Amino acid sequence: MVVSLDDTKRNAIAVKLASLKVLQQLVLENEKQLLQQGLDSEISDRIRDFIKDDEKNLGILETVIGQYGIQAEPKQTVREFVDKARKMFQGSELSLYEKVSQHELLKHQVVMSGLIVHKAAQKVGADVMLAIGPLNAINFENRAHQEQLKGILEILGVRELTGQEADQGIWARVQDALAAVSGVVGSAVTQNSDKKDMNIQDVIRADHSKVNTLFTELLQSNDPQKIQEYFGQIYKDLTAHAEAEEEVVYPRVRAFYGAADTQELYDEQAQAKRELEEIKALSPSSPQFKEKVKQLMDAIGDHIRQEESTMFAAIRNNLSSEQTEQLATEFKAAKKKIQEKLGVVSEAKS
Ligand SMILES: [Fe+2]
Numbered sequence: 014m015v016v017s018l019d020d021t022k023r024n025a026i027a028v029k030l031a032s033l034k035v036l037q038q039l040v041l042e043n044e045k046q047l048l049q050q051g052l053d054s055e056i057s058d059r060i061r062d063f064i065k066d067d068e069k070n071l072g073i074l075e076t077v078i079g080q081y082g083i084q085a086e087p088k089q090t091v092r093e094f095v096d097k098a099r100k101m102f103q104g105s106e107l108s109l110y111e112k113v114s115q116h117e118l119l120k121h122q123v124v125m126s127g128l129i130v131h132k133a134a135q136k137v138g139a140d141v142m143l144a145i146g147p148l149n150a151i152n153f154e155n156r157a158h159q160e161q162l163k164g165i166l167e168i169l170g171v172r173e174l175t176g177q178e179a180d181q182g183i184w185a186r187v188q189d190a191l192a193a194v195s196g197v198v199g200s201a202v203t204q205n206s207d208k209k210d211m212n213i214q215d216v217i218r219a220d221h222s223k224v225n226t227l228f229t230e231l232l233q234s235n236d237p238q239k240i241q242e243y244f245g246q247i248y249k250d251l252t253a254h255a256e257a258e259e260e261v262v263y264p265r266v267r268a269f270y271g272a273a274d275t276q277e278l279y280d281e282q283a284q285a286k287r288e289l290e291e292i293k294a295l296s297p298s299s300p301q302f303k304e305k306v307k308q309l310m311d312a313i314g315d316h317i318r319q320e321e322s323t324m325f326a327a328i329r330n331n332l333s334s335e336q337t338e339q340l341a342t343e344f345k346a347a348k349k350k351i352q353e354k355l356g357v358v359s360e361a362k363s
């Protein structure tokens with residue numbers, strides 16, 4: 014029996030993540046537009062800060078999608094919404110207040126999508142929670158932006174209706190609201206703003222720990238359907254990870270890690286690939302299934318230990334931090350391409 018690699022819930026979350034990404038892109042476009050509208054300096058400064066956060070968050074979101082392991086198209090209705098919203102925002106029918114008001118609604122939509130993905134992940138599995146972890150910081154920042162947008166709306170709204178300035182104290186109230194939000198979400202914002210770019214070791218390590226979680230989930234389950242679901246994700250994750258290593262990382266480290274050790278890594282991955290195909294051909298309810306998965310997990314475990322000890326040490330000793338960050342970018346891009354080749358999912362037809 015051939016195991017289907019499709020899983021409805023996982024694909025639905027992938028579509029939601031892709032939708033979140035186009036919404037986040039629209040957020041950025043809008044903010045850049047707003048900056049050209051001759052706003053007062055307090056408001057412009059805040060919008061410039063939003064742009065900085067949103068650019069960083071878009072990058073984090075792309076990493077999360079790669080880590081999640083399924084590339085998807087955004088939902089059709091979201092794409093239509095984005096087109097319409099973009100036109101309205103660039104047009105001249107809306108007053109400045111109305112534009113900012115639309116923008117605040119858009120932020121709300123982004124926040125809710127992020128929260129829904131977070132809640133849905135809790136229902137699907139520990140590996141999904143792990144992959145989408147960084148979303149929490151994005152959700153928090155968008156919530157914080159929303160509170161500030163309310164302050165901006167108050168200023169612009171009063172000005173448009175009366176030609177006068179709103180009462181003092183708006184920013185103090187915004188500050189209180191931000192404190193209340195951060196009380197709920199904790200220190201997510203500081204974690205996020207301190208975050209350095211991920212280097213290749215960080216990205217590889219994150220993939221390794223995700224696949225370990227998936228193996229554990231699979232072996233703990235006795236439900237053939239769940240077992241199939243976990244295996245489907247292991248298959249996709251290991252394939253994308255291994256091929257991206259072979260394309261980007263191994264050729265790069267060979268010179269200083271040594272031809273023999275590098276070749277060993279290639280050979281181990283070729284072996285793992287054969288085993289993956291063997292398992293894929295088995296029924297998840299057959300007794301050999303878990304046995305084979307266990308063997309694969311042990312072999313992968315040895316391979317991972319080698320990469321994280323000696324290969325990482327060689328990388329640390331031979332590449333600069335800029336080079337390891339650049340390698341991470343190349344690795345993520347290669348992985349994305351491979352994931353797309355494995356199938357870009359779009360929203361369910363039903
Ligand atoms: Fe590897």
Ligand SMILES: [Fe+2]
Nearest residue numbers: 217254258320
């Ligand atoms: Fe690896």
